[in-house]
Amino acid sequence: MIKERVVPPVAKRVPKTLSIHNDTRIDDYFWLNQREDQDVLDYLNAENAYFEEMTAHTKAFEDNLFKEMKARIKEDDESVPYKYNGYWYIVKYETGKDYPIYIRRKDTLDAPDELMFDCNEMAKGHDYFKLAGISISPDNTKVAYGLDTVGRRQYTINFKSLVDNEPITDTIENTTGSASWANDNATLFYTKKDEETLRSDKVFKHKLGTNESEDKLVFHEIDDTFGVAVYKSKSRKYIIIACYSTLTNEYHILDANTPNAGFKVFQERIRGLEYSISHFEDHFYMVTNKDEATNFKLMKTDETKTEVSNWVEVIPHREDVLLEDIxxxxxxxxxxxxxxxxxxxxxxxxxxxxxxxxxxxxxxxxxxxxxxxxxxxxxxxxxxxxxxxxxxxxxxxxxxxxxxxxxxxQVLGGTFDKNNYQSERLWATADDGTKIPMSVVYKKGVKKDGNSPVLQYAYGSYGSTIDPYFSSIRLSLLDRGFIYVIAHVRGGEYLGRNWYEQGKLLQKKNTFTDFIACSKFLIENNYTSPKHLYALGGSAGGLLIGAVINMAPQLYHGVIAAVPFVDVVTTMLDDSIPLTTGEYDEWGNPNTLEYYNYMKSYSPYDNVKAQDYPHILVTTGLHDSQVQYWEPAKWVAKMRFLKTDTNKLFLKTNMNAGHGGASGRFEALKEDAEEYAFLLDLENITS
Structure with a gap:
């Protein structure tokens, strides 16, 4: 009996006219942004059901991949202890359990364990669970911590006594999760989020034993292109409020011994002046780009004279060295x-x-x-x-x-030997002649005859550098003949700050053409061929994947776009969406015609067209606070309507998670196994 062909879901088309700058775009899938609408949920569930049915033949293999990945991980593991304020702190994992256990030991590592948190117990009854922002009071008797049980990164701050391990009744809603104690062991400073945009915009002062409604607002960031954070200096002398945007910083400081005094501006914001501060003895040290120090330099100033006019150079700017941190x-x-x-x-x-x-x-x-x-x-x-x-x-x-x-x-399982693998650094040439570095790893013996599968990964935004790192999960690809490549494209800071500047705003397309140049290099030098080349990117890296398959779909056999930022123009025009206003300095403000036209020319959703695309797997989370689920959903719907091929196109939505995917360490592995099974199936590798 011939099995009937599975028909993919088709999203209804409800044209919506979007007009600005005397330009009109028609968005047939704008309706998908109604998170609570039953039609939207039905569509997402239909896509999930289609994905499950179309990949049913790989499920046994996927399960084996998961077991294989899990078997390499030391389940009964613990972190290297570190000492802080008289206690050794350790994070443990136990066999078969998804979540960490936090303990501490007083004075020596031989002291008995003091249990702080068993997240396995705390996570019971929750589909998603994340504990963050653990903050111990200076006298070591109390702890503040943030909990998120949705995945939208809106944390509730809770408290408990470390003397009797009993909860303290205070709770604070809708925060970033972290809090900083003043030195009186009773006052805390924390950051709240805007309910709609999720921008962290307010710093409050909380007195232990009082209601949240009594908390005092100590700072409000009214510029919606900035976010705020609050933390304590390593010297423990200062509470510091950090105001940050892509291009500009401002700090406010308060002596941690006088929590009821007012914060003092360290150096008021000057557009384009970036700096961070560290306190030591009677000075502050600043990593800064002052005086056009593109790659940053180190300066210092007396703690009582913090204005920029008092800053003195410690380490000068260097054209060939990026100063990252101290x-x-x-x-x-x-x-x-x-x-x-x-x-x-x-x-x-x-x-x-x-x-x-x-x-x-x-x-x-x-x-x-x-x-x-x-x-x-x-x-x-x-x-x-x-x-x-x-x-x-x-x-x-x-x-x-x-x-x-x-x-x-430790890499368990008995088969791993690092001497069996080879890494190298390659350099492709971009369209403008720039040399683009790649970090490459493969198992020794892999032939460079054009027939090896390659998975090419990149991110390429926000100056975030993807360093060449080890992954035991990745071995499941390497051991099956895959070559793994990290393309260090412009938009990151791999080759310094200018590397970032050349991959943002009105030069953003360099990120995409760099990636394509790396793909062409790998093909021309017989590392692979278009029949065996795959691409992977997530979030802003998903934007990269979306742009690349519009520009050069013929180079790739398959791609994975995880939580992809693909509806660039519409999102950046909607200042109610989380992150939008804070990112004008990264992508540009499309309310300005020049940036609107440039964004529109590369935005993946706006540039989907009637052409052949590679096999595509797109993943998202219903509660994503960084890239809203409807961006990938709309993108898939539009591609399904316009594409001219019969290749696979899947949308997988985690209905219980946000931007980071599943919260448990092994649940997250299942997502990796699912993605790997998709790639290996395209290579006809089934075991």
């Missing part, structure tokens, strides 16, 4: 830099008697400073990994210059 210790300053795309960690003594770099000799790797909350120590904690080396947590003695590997990620 870590301050009692006797040492640690500087995180990036040169030619590679991380560097520089250690210098405050008394200037020593200045050196940690040695790294791999061709492509990732190294970064870790949890360094202890101020009075000569030990720096940092992490190191590469495409072939599992992550290591290392304690480095900055005096003796000796290192102790505290933990190396």
């Amino acid at each position: 870590d301050i210790f009692k006797d040492f300053l640690v500087i995180s830099e990036r040169s030619n795309g590679l991380n560097q960690i520089r250690i210098t003594r405050w008394d200037e008697t020593d200045d050196y770099y940690l040695p790294f000799d791999s061709e492509t790797y990732t190294a970064y400073t870790g949890t360094n909350v202890d101020f009075d120590t000569e030990v720096l904690r940092y992490s190191y990994n590469s495409l072939t080396n599992p992550a290591s947590t290392i304690d480095f003695n900055m005096v003796t210059k000796t290192k102790t590997i505290k933990k190396e990620q």
Whole structure:
């Protein structure tokens, strides 16, 4: 009996006219933005049902992939302890459990465990669960923490006693999840979100034992292109309010010993002036772009004279080195830099008697400073990994210059040997002649004859750099002959701040053409062919995927776009949508004609056309606060109506999650297995 062909769902077309700048767009699927509408939910569920039926033949393989991935993970695991304010803090995982357990031990690691949170118990009854923003009072007796049980990143702050482990009745709704204690152990500062846009815009002061309604507003950010955060300096002397936008920063400071005093502006905002602040003794240190320091420089100022006119240069700007961050210790300053795309960690003594770099000799790797909350120590904690080396947590003695590997990620299952894998760095040439780096990994013995499958990944926005990192999950592709490529396209900061500037605003298309140039390089050099090349990107990386398959669909056999930002023009014109106003400096403001026209020329949804597309899997979450679910839903509906091929096109919506997908560590693995099964099925790999 011949099985009847499964017919994909067809979204109804309800034309809506959108007009601005004497230009009219017709959006047939605008109606999909009604989250509570039954027709919308029915459509999303129909797409899910279609996906399940069309991939039913891969479900057994998908389950095997999940078990394979899970088997590599050490389930009964725990973090390397770190010490803060007299206690050692540890995060544990237990076999078969999805969520972390937070414990601490007083003074020594031999002390008995004090249970703070068992998230496995707390998550019961919730489809989604996220605990964040754990903040311990200075006297170590109380803890504030944020809970999100929807996935929309609107956290409720809760409190409990660490003396008797009993809850404290105070609760605060609709926050970012984090809170900072003043030194009186009774006053907290926290950030609230706008109910509609979800922009963090207000800082409140809460007195323990009072109702939220009594909390005092201490700062309101009225500029809707800015967000705010509040935190405590590592020196524990200051409560700091950070106001941030893409191009501009402003900080307000308050002595943590006087929580009822007023905040003081550190340096009022100047458009284009970016800076961050760190406190040490009687000075503040600023990583800043002041005076056109594109790659940033380090400056300092007296803590009583914080205006920019008082700032003094400590480390000058360098054209070829990006200054990313600093870590301050009692006797040492640690500087995180990036040169030619590679991380560097520089250690210098405050008394200037020593200045050196940690040695790294791999061709492509990732190294970064870790949890360094202890101020009075000569030990720096940092992490190191590469495409072939599992992550290591290392304690480095900055005096003796000796290192102790505290933990190396274990890859269980008995088959992994890092010597069986090869990594390299390649350089493609973009349309404008720019060299675009790629980090590549594959299993030794893979032939470069044009027949190997390649999964090419990129992000390319916000100056966010995707470093070459190890993934035990990725082994399920490498061991089946896949080559994995990270394309370090413009829009990230891999090659410095200018690398970012060349991939945003009116140069955004460089991000897409760089990715295409990398794909062509891989094909021309026989790493793969269009029959075996796959592309992957999420969020702003999903925008990249959407743009690329409009521009060069013939290069790819299949793509995955996770929570993709694809309806750029309509979203950026709607200032009620979360993130919109804060991102004008990233994408441009389409209320201005020049930016409107440029966005419209690449927006994936606006540029879907009648042409052949590769096989496509699109994923989203109903409660996504970053990229609203209707963007990918509309995009899939429009592609399904216009595309001229018979290739697979799937929309998978997690009806119980947001931007980050499922919350449990193994539930998230199931999503990875689902995506891998989609790719492997296209390669006719079934085991």
